[in-house]
Amino acid sequence: MPSIELLEELALAAGPPGSEGEVRNIVRREIGNFGTVSHDALGSMIVEANGDAPGGRIVLDAHLDEVGFIVSAIDEEGRILFLPLGGWWGHVLLAQRVEVMATEGARLHGVIGCKPPHFLTPRERERVVKLESMYIDIGASTRAEVEDLGVGVGDPIVPLGLFSRLGESDRYCCKAFDDRVGVGLLIEVFRDLFTSDDPPASPVIAVLAVQEEIGCRGAATASYISQPDVAIILEGIPADDIPGTKQRQGVLGKGPQIRFSDPTALSNRSLVKLTKEVARREGIPCQIAVRKSGGTDAKSVHIHGRGVPTVVIGIPARNIHTHSSVIHWPDYLEGVRLVTALVRELTPQKVAGLTEY
Numbered sequence: 430m431p432s433i434e435l436l437e438e439l440a441l442a443a444g445p446p447g448s449e450g451e452v453r454n455i456v457r458r459e460i461g462n463f464g465t466v467s468h469d470a471l472g473s474m475i476v477e478a479n480g481d482a483p484g485g486r487i488v489l490d491a492h493l494d495e496v497g498f499i500v501s502a503i504d505e506e507g508r509i510l511f512l513p514l515g516g517w518w519g520h521v522l523l524a525q526r527v528e529v530m531a532t533e534g535a536r537l538h539g540v541i542g543c544k545p546p547h548f549l550t551p552r553e554r555e556r557v558v559k560l561e562s563m564y565i566d567i568g569a570s571t572r573a574e575v576e577d578l579g580v581g582v583g584d585p586i587v588p589l590g591l592f593s594r595l596g597e598s599d600r601y602c603c604k605a606f607d608d609r610v611g612v613g614l615l616i617e618v619f620r621d622l623f624t625s626d627d628p629p630a631s632p633v634i635a636v637l638a639v640q641e642e643i644g645c646r647g648a649a650t651a652s653y654i655s656q657p658d659v660a661i662i663l664e665g666i667p668a669d670d671i672p673g674t675k676q677r678q679g680v681l682g683k684g685p686q687i688r689f690s691d692p693t694a695l696s697n698r699s700l701v702k703l704t705k706e707v708a709r710r711e712g713i714p715c716q717i718a719v720r721k722s723g724g725t726d727a728k729s730v731h732i733h734g735r736g737v738p739t740v741v742i743g744i745p746a747r748n749i750h751t752h753s754s755v756i757h758w759p760d761y762l763e764g765v766r767l768v769t770a771l772v773r774e775l776t777p778q779k780v781a782g783l784t785e786y
């Protein structure tokens with residue numbers, strides 16, 4: 430049975446792009462004994478189960494990193510200035526708490542400072558504050574104090590989150606569901622497959638990619654090790670059930686999303702068809718998406734080598750790229766069922782059939 434405690438641990442772990450170690454260690458603990466563990470030179474982790482088996486190599490990809498920040502300067506009054514690592518909107522940041530991961534090892538709580546409404550001019554009230562003019566207060570009054578705490582230019586920063594159930598619902602709120610729901614799905618699917626009496630015979634390779642939020646970099650380098658014949662990208666995707674949207678393709682409670690396309694990748698049509706057939710047969714609700722914005726690790730994976738048939742399966746999450754994204758737990762459970770059944774469906778013959786033209 431998928432574990433909510435595992436998802437909580439994953440979501441609360443700190444993993445800004447380039448500093449994904451905490452999340453990587455959880456994954457290694459959970460699935461490292463199901464196969465051979467290796468890493469690419471950027472830090473992505475690859476767990477290869479049944480590596481020597483004949484048949485198409487099935488890659489499951491989720492990214493370890495989350496949107497964060499990097500220290501760009503420290504001013505003379507001890508404020509930390511920063512740049513984003515990944516996509517942020519100024520509106521969601523003022524007065525939010527963050528954790529500075531100092532080079533020397535200290536983990537320091539801070540808060541992004543802002544003007545109180547009392548001091549705002551009418552014009553300032555209408556505007557979104559730019560990240561370049563924000564600062565983090567870690568309780569220091571001088572640059573020397575900040576430096577004495579071990580903080581320097583280049584140190585990573587992550588949102589500080591709280592994991593909570595909303596009311597008595599099946600909805601949970603935390604930072605980093607993009608992409609810790611994907612990482613969680615991957616772990617649960619691996620556990621289902623390789624603790625069962627009938628594990629799959631094909632090679633199944635978990636790729637935990639680094640640096641997705643700044644350009645799907647780890648997914649590109651890890652592909653040289655994982656050598657996928659088919660890839661399933663697992664994501665926490667933006668829910669679009671917000672006021673004013675009409676054509677909704679990522680609604681909480683309507684099951685996992687099968688993404689056909691976005692500006693970075695087109696899913697393989699035969700693989701999408703197979704995924705939909707598996708969902709129908711297993712009675713798993715799902716939503717089909719054609720997105721005019723956004724992107725996933727499919728961007729890098731589907732054009733690796735001579736090309737890789739790829740599909741993106743996402744769990745809708747509201748408010749992603751903030752401190753407080755929201756998912757519907759049954760969507761996650763259905764996602765585990767769908768991906769597990771799809772991997773079982775991908776026999777060597779079916780994988781070969783995906784690229785018969």
Ligand SMILES: [Zn+2]
Pocket residue numbers: 492607608641664665
């Ligand atoms: Zn993501």
